[in-house]
Amino acid sequence: MAMVDGDWTITRSTGNIRYIGDDHGGASPSYATVIQFHRWLQDFADQEVSSGDDQLDITDATPSERSTDNIITLKGSYNIDDMAAEHLYDGSIIQGTGGTEEYYDGIVNFGNSDVQIQIIQDGAVLSDDWWNFGGGGLNADATAGISHRFMIKTRTAGADIDGRRLIGTSRTFGNTYSEFKINGTSRGNNVLALTDSNDLNNETAEGTVSGWTGITNTTEGYANIDVDNNSVDEYYYSEWNTNQPTRSINDFYERMKWLTRDGSSSTLYGLNGELFRGITHQVAITPGTGTWVEPESLSWGTGATAGTGQLLAVDDTDATSTSKLWLQLLTGVPPNANTITGNGGATGTAGTVTERTISTPFIGVSTGSAIIGAYGVGIEKADLSAADKVFDLNNAQVLPPNNVTFTVFGLESGEDRVLVTNDASSNIDYDQMTLGVTLSGPAENTVNVGTGNIPADTPSTGQLRVQLDDGRYRLVAYTAHDGDDEFTIASSDWQDPDDATAGNNVFLAYIDKLAAAANEAFTTVYNSDRTLFIRVRDGGGTPIKTFETTGTLGSNGGSATAIRTPDV
Known part of the structure; x- marks a missing residue:
């Protein structure tokens, strides 16, 4: 395209050169290269007398100067504005001097x-x-x-x-x-x-993904997660809950892209989703004062050393003990041996700065069935499979164990009682374990089943059934286990008649609850195939015959579907 005379004006008294043609969405907007713009000005500048709204001729000062076909300087008072600049391309325009100098x-x-x-x-x-x-x-x-x-x-x-x-x-x-x-x-x-x-792994409609609000970041900041299940935590700057099993790992990937898409109105770490890029720099810190807030804005330096960023994680929010922080650089240059100040007033002195590679999208890569996470992105370990990979804040690759999920489908929420246990000849495996230490005190907080008797694939948290001396099986939630002989439970009263003598039966209740949805599930680390016993009962207003079956928890998980036979 070339300069269109009718789309431009030149005003002698001000030096203003303005575009007056159709805007970009109009019927016939015009555009020109910077060298075409320069030639157009020179065509007017060599006229005998100016006319119309193009007030430039041989009697006026030279309006422009060419350095190359791609670098044009407007001389004296001649200038363009932002609108005019939108209709020029293929080079730079320099105008003004000193405190009025501008570059396009x-x-x-x-x-x-x-x-x-x-x-x-x-x-x-x-x-x-x-x-x-x-x-x-x-x-x-x-x-x-x-x-x-x-x-x-x-x-x-x-x-x-x-x-x-x-x-x-x-x-x-x-x-x-x-x-x-x-x-x-x-x-x-x-x-x-x-x-x-x-993106073949991003084919779900935008309106559908926008509704996947069950995917949340439970920790915005320094997060300790034992992804590889080796009893030693790694550290990340997030702990995403992928809402498994409702959502797949690829659904999670699509949701992360939706949060950071063009035009996003979402907020991540205090930044608009479209601006969020993830960690750009790791900074070693000499401790200072105050308390860091995850996330918060940061600033440092002056003049050529000035910069701003957003704090995404810090290894200790107590600034007197901080040794590292991780940020997204927003403006200026990275910190360099200067004081970093947080919006909340915390301070620390920057030491060694390590630039980190940005992933696009920020979450990493999806294969469709697995996630290869970007630097520092943490995901709840129960939501990861053996095919996934994550990288911690040391940039070390961490491989999850094979987390598998067993799901019981076909339930009636609020009606069905569902029980899933280890199988013993199509029945509950009542003596899956035996009690190693008598429970009879007013404040017992462990259940001991004897050395080496906790199965290797026991979920990290869950429920037990403990046989009491009167024959009842007490349902007990455990919050941890040591993989050997002890389950940690909330302090509770086991005095008579709720006492349990060493040698009584103990079994894992993988699912043991009143159904709260149409399906219930549990997740654990796969060790070897396990046969499970499943029982579903509903004796309420629309009763069903007791449903019992077995199912296999294998390397890809497993499932069973309750058959609802009316008991009328």
């Missing part, structure tokens, strides 16, 4: 023709993405593989806008995500390389 720098994106891109500048996503009008990019050159050509203001009032740093992103929901940084624009054209394509 050229951006060229090499990518597919329909990619939609966003620009992050000075710690914010630019709200007006006018360069995406028309379903693709403005001023594309398909032959050269260019999807967009436009200009962005990078200097104003004689000062660079955040060091002329820009981040380009592409986050169209349903497509792959990408990111590209420009660490300080130069005059002329600056390259982005943002592409996208259909």
Whole structure:
């Protein structure tokens, strides 16, 4: 395209050069390269006498100067505004001097023709993405593989806008995500390389994924999780609950993309989802004062050393004991031997800074059936399978054990009592374990079943049935076990008639409850195939005959479905 005379005006008294044609969504907007703009000005400048609204001729000062075809300087008082800049491309415009100097720098994106891109500048996503009008990019050159050509203001009032740093992103929901940084624009054209394509693991409708609110981050900040089940915690900056088994691991991946998509109104760690990128830097800290808040805004330095960020995790919120923190850089440069101050007043001195690789999307990669997590992203260990991988804040790969789930379907919520135990010839395995120490005190807090008798695949928390001396089986919740002989229970009274003598039966009640939904499930770490006994009873207003069956908890989990035979 070229300059369209009727779309522009030049005002002699002010030097204002303004675009007055149709806006991007109008009937016939026009666009021109910066060299075409310069030639157009020079055509007016060599006229005998100006006419109409283009007030420029041989009697006026020279309006522009060419350094290259991609770098044009407006001289004297001649200037363009932001609207005019939106209709010029393929280079830079420099104007003003001293405290009025401004740069509009050229951006060229090499990518597919329909990619939609966003620009992050000075710690914010630019709200007006006018360069995406028309379903693709403005001023594309398909032959050269260019999807967009436009200009962005990078200097104003004689000062660079955040060091002329820009981040380009592409986050169209349903497509792959990408990111590209420009660490300080130069005059002329600056390259982005943002592409996208259909994400075969992100094919669920956006409106459907928006309703998956059961997926939550239970810990925004430093989280200790024993993902590999080796009794030693690793540390992450999140602990996501994937809402399993209602939602699959790929559903979780899609939800994370939805939270951070173009146009997101969600908030993660105090930032808009579209701005959230994850950890960019790990910072060693010399302790200071105050209390860190996860998350909170951070600032440091002055002038060339200044920067801001968002605190995503800290190894100790007591700033007098802090040794490391993790942040997302928002503006300026990373901290470097200067004092970091939190919004809540905490301080610490930056030591060694380690830049961390950003993943797009921030959560990592989905294979469709497994997640390969990005740096530092933590997920509840019960929600992970042996096919998943996560990376802790030391950037160490952590492999989960094979967490498997057994589900009983076909239940009537609020009506059915469901019991799942180990199987013994199609019945409850009453003596799966035996009591090793008598329970008879007023405040017992452990159930001992003897050395080596807790099965290897026992869930980390759950329920037991303990045979009392009068023959009843008491239901007891346990909050932990040592994998050997002891279950930890809440302090409770086991005095007569609720006493249980050593040698009495003890068995795991994998599910033992009044159904609260149409299906009930438990999750544990797979060790070897286990045959389970399942019993469902409903003696209420619409009774059914007792349903009993067996099922196998295998390496891929297992399930059973209650058959509801009316008992009338």
